[in-house]
Amino acid sequence: MQPCITGWGHTKFGALREQSLEELIIAAAGEALDHAGVPAEDVDGIWLGHFNSGMVPDAFASSLVLGLDDALRFTPATRCENACASGSAAIYNALNAIRAGETKIALVIGVEKMTELDTAGVTKALAGASYQKEESGVSFPQIFGRIAGQYFQRFGDQGEALAKIAVKNHTNALSNPLAHMQKAVNFDFCNTVSDKNPMIAAPLRMTDCSLISDGAAALVIVAPELADQFPRAVTFRAAEQVNDYMPMSRRDMTELTGPRVAFEKAFETAGVTLDDIGFAEVHDCFTIAEMMIYEAMGLKPKGKGAEAVTEGLVLKGGKLPVNLSGGLKAKGHPVGATGVSMHVMAARQITGTAEDMQAERHDLGLVFNMGGSGVANYCSVLEAGK
Numbered sequence: 001m002q003p004c005i006t007g008w009g010h011t012k013f014g015a016l017r018e019q020s021l022e023e024l025i026i027a028a029a030g031e032a033l034d035h036a037g038v039p040a041e042d043v044d045g046i047w048l049g050h051f052n053s054g055m056v057p058d059a060f061a062s063s064l065v066l067g068l069d070d071a072l073r074f075t076p077a078t079r080c081e082n083a084c085a086s087g088s089a090a091i092y093n094a095l096n097a098i099r100a101g102e103t104k105i106a107l108v109i110g111v112e113k114m115t116e117l118d119t120a121g122v123t124k125a126l127a128g129a130s131y132q133k134e135e136s137g138v139s140f141p142q143i144f145g146r147i148a149g150q151y152f153q154r155f156g157d158q159g160e161a162l163a164k165i166a167v168k169n170h171t172n173a174l175s176n177p178l179a180h181m182q183k184a185v186n187f188d189f190c191n192t193v194s195d196k197n198p199m200i201a202a203p204l205r206m207t208d209c210s211l212i213s214d215g216a217a218a219l220v221i222v223a224p225e226l227a228d229q230f231p232r233a234v235t236f237r238a239a240e241q242v243n244d245y246m247p248m249s250r251r252d253m254t255e256l257t258g259p260r261v262a263f264e265k266a267f268e269t270a271g272v273t274l275d276d277i278g279f280a281e282v283h284d285c286f287t288i289a290e291m292m293i294y295e296a297m298g299l300k301p302k303g304k305g306a307e308a309v310t311e312g313l314v315l316k317g318g319k320l321p322v323n324l325s326g327g328l329k330a331k332g333h334p335v336g337a338t339g340v341s342m343h344v345m346a347a348r349q350i351t352g353t354a355e356d357m358q359a360e361r362h363d364l365g366l367v368f369n370m371g372g373s374g375v376a377n378y379c380s381v382l383e384a385g386k
Contacts (some may be wrong), residue, residue: 007036173326
């Protein structure tokens with residue numbers, strides 16, 4: 001028996017300039033506790049995923065959620081940071097505490113407020129998640145531009161496939177009222193460099209890049225012996241973390257090796273194959289990342305990831321719908337919130353409550369959250385059950 005998600009909360013993602021970091025945390029956490037039917041006094045531990053890296057002055061944010069309810073006072077609260085996988089780091093630390101018997105009911109929150117800085121400021125803050133000895137001064141669009149460039153050099157120009165991934169995720173986001181950008185974009189627009197779709201870091205265009213977003217998401221996770229007390233339970237059949245070398249110079253960047261190992265370990269732990277999975281939420285910080293994740297998960301062999309989108313395998317109604325929420329590309333990417341948001345979206349799918357986003361097959365779901373250039377990798381397999 002494994003820990004279970006029994007409730008969740010999720011703010012809208014977007015440019016939420018009128019809401020503070022604390023207000024976002026409290027909104028998501030309050031919704032999650034209400035959804036689970038858990039009073040604040042029953043929470044044994046709190047974990048907060050928050051990257052920050054100077055985007056807000058709140059460098060010590062773990063206890064901000066205590067403002068939600070006086071009953072949370074004196075509850076242990078810990079901030080977790082692992083770049084863009086900070087939200088999953090918070091989840092996995094809560095899982096470890098539950099498995100160790102130290103916690104029965106955990107509250108996990110992921111949050112980021114990015115729009116307090118301008119684009120240049122956010123770009124500089126995110127660059128702190130790269131290997132400073134060799135990659136200092138290189139932005140993340142440039143890092144993934146380099147990855148795309150190496151991939152294109154070996155396997156040919158994949159620009160059309162990347163444009164199709166962007167179209168897919170923007171189309172999916174139209175069904176997600178919490179998404180940052182609910183706007184359809186067509187293939188010609190995404191595949192053409194223009195004033196409205198400039199080249200950001202060749203060969204990546206603006207439509208290949210995720211959004212600068214604010215937002216928060218939260219989960220209530222309980223020990224398996226408590227699951228029968230709750231009206232819903234989504235079980236972690238697997239939760240695997242794999243970290244790879246930070247320097248890109250030590251890795252073959254035409255593949256995502258750390259993610260591949262994370263998928264392999266998760267499938268082995270869960271006792272499943274990719275064919276058993278009904279849907280996936282994956283880390284499309286850039287469209288090239290999503291395409292290479294198709295290969296890392298085994299949907300297509302190395303160098304053939306483009307076929308997954310051109311053949312329609314990853315579209316809604318396809319063999320393995322990917323990012324029915326709109327993904328980071330259109331739902332938004334408030335860094336510390338992303339991993340928690342992915343698990344919320346997957347839990348909604350598993351319980352058949354995803355409304356217009358609902359996958360046809362939803363008994364087993366896959367979540368993959370990545371920090372840095374494939375450095376911190378978290379892969380979860382989720383299923384219904386108590």
